[in-house]
Amino acid sequence: MHRLRSDLLYTLAFGILSGALSAFLFVRPMYDVTYLPELVLQLSGSRGVFALVGGISEIMNMYMRFAPSILFEIYAGTVMYRSFCTASVYVFTRNPNRAKWYRREACRVLLLSALFTTVSLLVAVLLSAVRHEVIPNVPGAILLLYHFILYSIWTFTVTILINVLSIRLGSYNATLAAAVLQAVCIALLGLVRLSDQPVFAVLTRVSPISHLVLGWFRSAIPAVEEAIPPVTREGFWGFSFPTSLLVVSVYCLAVVLSGRQLVLHHDILSGNAELDGG
Amino acid sequence: MxxxxxxxxxxxxxxxxxxxxxxxxxxxxxxxxxxxxxxxxxxxxxxxxxxxxxxxxxxxxxxxxxxxxxxxxxxLGITLETTGLFPSYTGVENLAYLAGIRNRIGMSEIRRAIQRVGLDPEDRRTYRKYSMGMKQRLALAQAVMERPDIxxxxxxxxxxxxxxxxxxxxxxxxxxxxxxxxxxxxxxxxxxxxxxxxxxxxxxxxxxxxxxxxx
Amino acid sequence: MFFRSVAVQIRSCLKQSGSIITFLILLAFVLQNFILNVQTYQGDDVLSMVHPMKLLVLNEFGGYLNIEMFSVLLQVYPLLLPLPAVIPYAKERQTGESILLAARIGGMRYAFSRLLSVLVTTFIIFTVPFLIEIGLNCISFPLEAQGDPLGIGIYDPKYPEMVRRYLFSGLYIRSPYLYAVVETLFWGLCSAIFAAFSAAFVAVFRFKFTVFYLLPVYLFLNATTLLSAKVAGTTAWYYYVLPYNERLKNPAYLWVLPILLLIAVLATARGGRRDCIG
Missing domain, CATH: 3.40.50.300 (P-loop containing nucleotide triphosphate hydrolases)
Incomplete structure (x- = not known):
C-alpha cells in the first residue's frame, strides 16, 4: 500500500512537471487567444495552426514533448522490475501464479500511465487557460480524448517494455534500448517531407509516434475534421483516430504479451537482477 | 611490524x-x-x-x-562481508583487474592464488554464475594473492x-x-x-x- | 600507483560491453552517413560537390537523410554518455568492489582515479568514430570541393557572415580539415566533461537502479534545449558542442564546461572522503 502511495505521488509530480513544461513551451497562441482544438494539436506536434512537416527543429521539439514522459517512464520502468531486484526469491515464492502477478503489476503500470497522462493534460490545459484565453468546444474535447487515449497507451507500452527488458538487460540498458527505439520513431517523422516516395511513406505510417501527431489526422466527424488544418504535402494522405488507435494498440499488445512470456519463463537464479543483469 | x-x-x-x-x-x-x-x-x-x-x-x-x-x-589484503566482484568478469579477470592496481604480481601468481583456494583458473564462468562458496573462495584469493603484510x-x-x-x-x-x-x-x-x-x-x-x- | 590505477580502470572500461555498444552505435551513425553520402554524390562533378568536411555526421546538414539521423543522435546522446565509464563505476560501487580498490590505493585516490578514467574513456569512445569518418571522407571525396550543404556559395555575401559565427572560425578559415579535427576533439572533450558531471553523482549518491545515474546529464542537456525554446535559441547544448553551427552564441556559455568540471571535482573530493561502508 505504501509503495502504491509513493508511486502515485511520483506519478502526480511527473504529470505536473510535464503539463507545466508543455503549457509554457508548446502552447503559443496568436493574439493570446486559442481554441481548445488548436491547444491540443500544439501538445502533439503542431506549431500554432501549422501541422508538423518534418524539419530538424520540429523533430527536436517533438522529442522535447516526450522528454518529461521519459522521466516518468524511467521511474515507472522499475515498478515491475524492482520485484526482481530485491529478494526476488521471497517475492515469487509468495506469488506462485506468476501470470496473475504479471496481470496485477501490468494493471498497476496502466493506472500510473493513465494518471500521468491525465494530470499532464489537465495541468497543461489549466495553465494555458490561466496564461491565455482558451475557448473550449466539442471538437476540442474530442481531440483531448483522442490525445489522452493514444498517449496513455503509448506511455504504458514504453513503460512495460522498459520493465520487462530490465529483467534481462538491467535497468540502464533497457531504458537505453527503449529510448533508442522511441528516438528512431520520432526521427521517422522527418520522412513526412519525403512521403511522395512509397518507401518513406510506409516507414512514416509504421512508426507508432506518427500516430500520436494529431495534426496529421483526418476525421469522419465533420466538426473535428474542420478543426484540424490540412497538411499540404504531395502524396500525404493522413491518419485517422480508429487506425491510429489500432496501430498503437497492436504495438502495446505485442509488448504486453511478449513481456508476459518473458516473465513466465524467467529463471530466478539471482537475488538481484540489477547487479547481475546488463 | x-x-x-x-x-x-x-x-x-x-x-x-x-x-x-x-x-x-x-x-x-x-x-x-x-x-x-x-x-x-x-x-x-x-x-x-x-x-x-x-x-x-x-x-x-x-x-x-x-x-x-x-x-x-x-x-593490505582484506575481505569484508559486503564486498563483491565484477559480475561479468571471470575469476581470473577479476583478480587481474585488482592486481593491476599495485602491479606487484603477474598472471602466474594470480593463477596460483586461485588454485590455492580450491578454484580452477581455467574456469570461464563469470562471477555472477559462482555459488556462494566459490565467491567466498575468490574473495580470499584476492586478499592473499599479493602476499600482503597484513x-x-x-x-x-x-x-x-x-x-x-x-x-x-x-x-x-x-x-x-x-x-x-x-x-x-x-x-x-x-x-x-x-x-x-x-x-x-x-x-x-x-x-x-x-x-x-x-x- | 595512482596513474597505474587510472590506466587499469581505463583498460577495464574500454573492454566493457557498455563501451563497445556505445562505440558501435556511434560508428553506425558515422558509417550510415558516409555510405549515404557516397551514394548521393557518386559521379558528381567536383565543382558541384560539397566540401568533404561538411559531409560529417556531426554537421546538421551533413548528408541526405542526415536530419533524421542527426536528430536520433541528439536524442540518444545524453543516454549514451554515461554508458562507457559512469555505469561501470556505479556498478563497482554497488557490488562493493570499490572497497577492495580503495583498500589498495585509498578512498580519495580511488575516487579521483575513477574520475580521470571516466574523462579519458568517454573522450576516446566519443572521438574515435568521428575521426574515422574524417579519414574516410578525405579518402573518398575530392579535397578540392568547396560547396556548402545549405547551397550558400563561397562568393555569397552571407557566407563569410555564416563562417564567422562558427566556433573556432579563425581555424576554419585557415584549414577546414584542421577545423574538423579540432571540432571533433572538442566534441569528445565536451562529452568527457558531461560524463564526469554524471560521475560526480556516483561519487556522492547511491541509487538502487543504475538508470537513475543518467538523470543528471539528461536533465541538464534537455534543460538547455528546453530553455532555447524560450531564450532566442542560444542555450541548446548542441549549438556549442557541434561544428558548423552558425547560430548566434552566448559567450557566457564558455563558463559552463569549467563549472561542470569543477562540480565533478568537488563532488569526487567529497565522495573520496566518505567512509567506505558499502
Whole structure:
C-alpha cells in the first residue's frame, strides 16, 4: 500500500512537471487567444495552426514533448522490475501464479500511465487557460480524448517494455534500448517531407509516434475534421483516430504479451537482477 | 611490524559502533575476533584498515598514523562481508583487474592464488554464475594473492564446505608462517580456537582480550 | 600507483560491453552517413560537390537523410554518455568492489582515479568514430570541393557572415580539415566533461537502479534545449558542442564546461572522503 502511495505521488509530480513544461513551451497562441482544438494539436506536434512537416527543429521539439514522459517512464520502468531486484526469491515464492502477478503489476503500470497522462493534460490545459484565453468546444474535447487515449497507451507500452527488458538487460540498458527505439520513431517523422516516395511513406505510417501527431489526422466527424488544418504535402494522405488507435494498440499488445512470456519463463537464479543483469 | 589502535571510537549517526578500542597487533601472529552478529567486528576491520575514519583516537602502523600519514594500510589484503566482484568478469579477470592496481604480481601468481583456494583458473564462468562458496573462495584469493603484510578476513569460512574450511585454515596458517599479521573475525568459535594465537571478544563495539588460545 | 590505477580502470572500461555498444552505435551513425553520402554524390562533378568536411555526421546538414539521423543522435546522446565509464563505476560501487580498490590505493585516490578514467574513456569512445569518418571522407571525396550543404556559395555575401559565427572560425578559415579535427576533439572533450558531471553523482549518491545515474546529464542537456525554446535559441547544448553551427552564441556559455568540471571535482573530493561502508 505504501509503495502504491509513493508511486502515485511520483506519478502526480511527473504529470505536473510535464503539463507545466508543455503549457509554457508548446502552447503559443496568436493574439493570446486559442481554441481548445488548436491547444491540443500544439501538445502533439503542431506549431500554432501549422501541422508538423518534418524539419530538424520540429523533430527536436517533438522529442522535447516526450522528454518529461521519459522521466516518468524511467521511474515507472522499475515498478515491475524492482520485484526482481530485491529478494526476488521471497517475492515469487509468495506469488506462485506468476501470470496473475504479471496481470496485477501490468494493471498497476496502466493506472500510473493513465494518471500521468491525465494530470499532464489537465495541468497543461489549466495553465494555458490561466496564461491565455482558451475557448473550449466539442471538437476540442474530442481531440483531448483522442490525445489522452493514444498517449496513455503509448506511455504504458514504453513503460512495460522498459520493465520487462530490465529483467534481462538491467535497468540502464533497457531504458537505453527503449529510448533508442522511441528516438528512431520520432526521427521517422522527418520522412513526412519525403512521403511522395512509397518507401518513406510506409516507414512514416509504421512508426507508432506518427500516430500520436494529431495534426496529421483526418476525421469522419465533420466538426473535428474542420478543426484540424490540412497538411499540404504531395502524396500525404493522413491518419485517422480508429487506425491510429489500432496501430498503437497492436504495438502495446505485442509488448504486453511478449513481456508476459518473458516473465513466465524467467529463471530466478539471482537475488538481484540489477547487479547481475546488463 | 606493529599495528596499534589507541582509544579508537567510532560513532555513526549518534550510535557508537566502536568504543575506546585499544589493540597492539604484531606480525607473524593470528588474531581472532569473536562476537555476535552486529557486535562491531566488521566496523573494527574497516577502522583498522583505514576504510573509515574514526571519531576519536588513532590507528598507527610502526608509528605512522593512519588517515594522516597514509590513507589506507600499505600492503593490505582484506575481505569484508559486503564486498563483491565484477559480475561479468571471470575469476581470473577479476583478480587481474585488482592486481593491476599495485602491479606487484603477474598472471602466474594470480593463477596460483586461485588454485590455492580450491578454484580452477581455467574456469570461464563469470562471477555472477559462482555459488556462494566459490565467491567466498575468490574473495580470499584476492586478499592473499599479493602476499600482503597484513591480512584481515571477515567471516572467511562463511558458505564453505568442510574441505573449504580446512583449506582456509591451512591457508591462514601458511600466511602466518610467512610472517604476515592475520586478523580473523568469526562468530564460529571452532575457527578461532584452531587458528588464533590471541583472541579478542567484541560486544557492542567494546573490544576485550580473551584468554590466549592454545596453539 | 595512482596513474597505474587510472590506466587499469581505463583498460577495464574500454573492454566493457557498455563501451563497445556505445562505440558501435556511434560508428553506425558515422558509417550510415558516409555510405549515404557516397551514394548521393557518386559521379558528381567536383565543382558541384560539397566540401568533404561538411559531409560529417556531426554537421546538421551533413548528408541526405542526415536530419533524421542527426536528430536520433541528439536524442540518444545524453543516454549514451554515461554508458562507457559512469555505469561501470556505479556498478563497482554497488557490488562493493570499490572497497577492495580503495583498500589498495585509498578512498580519495580511488575516487579521483575513477574520475580521470571516466574523462579519458568517454573522450576516446566519443572521438574515435568521428575521426574515422574524417579519414574516410578525405579518402573518398575530392579535397578540392568547396560547396556548402545549405547551397550558400563561397562568393555569397552571407557566407563569410555564416563562417564567422562558427566556433573556432579563425581555424576554419585557415584549414577546414584542421577545423574538423579540432571540432571533433572538442566534441569528445565536451562529452568527457558531461560524463564526469554524471560521475560526480556516483561519487556522492547511491541509487538502487543504475538508470537513475543518467538523470543528471539528461536533465541538464534537455534543460538547455528546453530553455532555447524560450531564450532566442542560444542555450541548446548542441549549438556549442557541434561544428558548423552558425547560430548566434552566448559567450557566457564558455563558463559552463569549467563549472561542470569543477562540480565533478568537488563532488569526487567529497565522495573520496566518505567512509567506505558499502
Amino acid at each position: 606493529v599495528l596499534q589502535a589507541k582509544h579508537v571510537t567510532k560513532s555513526i549517526r549518534g550510535r557508537t559502533v566502536l568504543s575506546d578500542v585499544n589493540l597492539r597487533l604484531e606480525s607473524g601472529t593470528v588474531y581472532g575476533f569473536v562476537g555476535r552478529n552486529g557486535s562491531g567486528k566488521t566496523m573494527l576491520f574497516r577502522a583498522l584498515s583505514g576504510l573509515i575514519s574514526v571519531s576519536s583516537g588513532e590507528v598507527d602502523l610502526d608509528g605512522k598514523v593512519l588517515r594522516r600519514d597514509f590513507d589506507v594500510l600499505p600492503n 591480512i584481515m578476513l571477515d567471516e572467511p569460512t562463511n558458505g564453505l564446505d568442510e574441505d573449504g574450511v580446512d583449506m582456509i585454515r591451512q591457508l591462514i596458517l601458511e600466511e602466518k608462517e610467512r610472517g604476515a599479521m592475520v586478523l580473523v573475525a568469526s562468530h564460529n568459535k571452532e575457527d578461532i580456537q584452531i587458528l588464533a594465537d590471541q583472541v579478542y571478544r567484541i560486544s557492542a563495539g567494546v573490544v576485550s582480550p580473551r584468554e590466549e588460545a592454545a596453539l
